[in-house]
Amino acid sequence: MADVRLLGPAEIRDLAEMLDLQPTKKLGQNFVIDANTVRRIVTVAGVRAGETVVEIGPGLGSLTLGLLSADASVVAVEIDGRLAEQLSKTVQLLAPGCRLTVVHRDALRIEELPGEPVRLVANLPYNVSVPVLLHFLEHFPSLRSGVVMVQAEVGHRLAAVPGSKVYGSPSVKAAWYGSFRTAGNVGRQVFWPVPNVDSVLVAFERADEQPGDESLRRATFEVVDHAFGQRRKMLRQSLAPLFGDSARSSAALEAAGVPTTARGEELEVGGFIAIGRALLAANGAPDGDSSPVA
Incomplete structure (x- = not known):
C-alpha cells in the first residue's frame, strides 16, 4: 500500500473554502468526507496494485486518494475546471509519487482515455449516474468490473431482476453488459453537503462477451425504451409504434419467442435481445450477431 493521507471533513471544507467552492446540484456535487467509507469502496471494488482505474467526478479527491493508496494508476475525469486543477496539487501533496492523470472533460462526451482502465470506481453525480455509467460501458470495453456509489433508488434499479417493482430500462441496459x-x-452523513436521499454501492462484472454488435445493442435499447415508456401495457401495444402497428409487433414477438401478452417488466435481457433481432430483421438489417464485442 502506498503512503497516502486520506481526506477528512476538515480537509474537505478547507479545500472548498480555498477554492471558494459551493457544491452545486447542477453538477451533482456531494463530496465524501469519511475516510472509512473511502476504504470500504476501494475494498469492495477489489482494486489491485498496478492496474489502471478510471474515476468519474473525483471532486476534491477523497476517493482518488483511496484508490492511489491501493497502488493503482488513476485516470480521473472531472468536468469542473477548478476541481480538475486542484486535484493534481492535492495528490502531489498527500500522495507524492502516485500515478494520477486528470482529464478535464464532460464524462458524457468523452470517448477516449489514456491507458486502458480495467476498473471503474466512482461516486457518480446523482443527476447523471445512469447515463454516465452506460456511456463508459459502451465506449470502454477494457472495463471489466467496478463499483459505483449512486442514489439508492437508482442503484436498486440497476441491480433489479424481472418481476421486481423497480425493474426497468436501467436494469435491462445494464444487464446487456454484465x-x-x-x-x-451508505449513510447520508458521509457526504458534504448532506444529500436528502440515501446511497448504495453497486458492483458489476462485465460479461466475457457482449450479446452482439453495435447494431443489435441499439435495436435492443430502442425496444427497451418503448417497452418501459408505457410499462403497464402489453408489449404488442407498447412496441406497435416501433414495428408499425400491433399486428406487426405481435408477429415480431412470436418470431422472438416472446408471448404477445407479455409486459416489459417480465422479460430478462435475453428476451429483449431476441426482439431487437426481430426489429433488425423487420428493417432488413443483419441480425447483429456477426461480430460480438469482447
Missing part, C-alpha cells in the same frame, strides 16, 4: 448487484448501503 451482472450487477448492490454491495451495501
Whole structure:
C-alpha cells in the first residue's frame, strides 16, 4: 500500500473554502468526507496494485486518494475546471509519487482515455449516474468490473431482476453488459453537503462477451425504451409504434419467442435481445450477431 493521507471533513471544507467552492446540484456535487467509507469502496471494488482505474467526478479527491493508496494508476475525469486543477496539487501533496492523470472533460462526451482502465470506481453525480455509467460501458470495453456509489433508488434499479417493482430500462441496459448487484448501503452523513436521499454501492462484472454488435445493442435499447415508456401495457401495444402497428409487433414477438401478452417488466435481457433481432430483421438489417464485442 502506498503512503497516502486520506481526506477528512476538515480537509474537505478547507479545500472548498480555498477554492471558494459551493457544491452545486447542477453538477451533482456531494463530496465524501469519511475516510472509512473511502476504504470500504476501494475494498469492495477489489482494486489491485498496478492496474489502471478510471474515476468519474473525483471532486476534491477523497476517493482518488483511496484508490492511489491501493497502488493503482488513476485516470480521473472531472468536468469542473477548478476541481480538475486542484486535484493534481492535492495528490502531489498527500500522495507524492502516485500515478494520477486528470482529464478535464464532460464524462458524457468523452470517448477516449489514456491507458486502458480495467476498473471503474466512482461516486457518480446523482443527476447523471445512469447515463454516465452506460456511456463508459459502451465506449470502454477494457472495463471489466467496478463499483459505483449512486442514489439508492437508482442503484436498486440497476441491480433489479424481472418481476421486481423497480425493474426497468436501467436494469435491462445494464444487464446487456454484465451482472450487477448492490454491495451495501451508505449513510447520508458521509457526504458534504448532506444529500436528502440515501446511497448504495453497486458492483458489476462485465460479461466475457457482449450479446452482439453495435447494431443489435441499439435495436435492443430502442425496444427497451418503448417497452418501459408505457410499462403497464402489453408489449404488442407498447412496441406497435416501433414495428408499425400491433399486428406487426405481435408477429415480431412470436418470431422472438416472446408471448404477445407479455409486459416489459417480465422479460430478462435475453428476451429483449431476441426482439431487437426481430426489429433488425423487420428493417432488413443483419441480425447483429456477426461480430460480438469482447
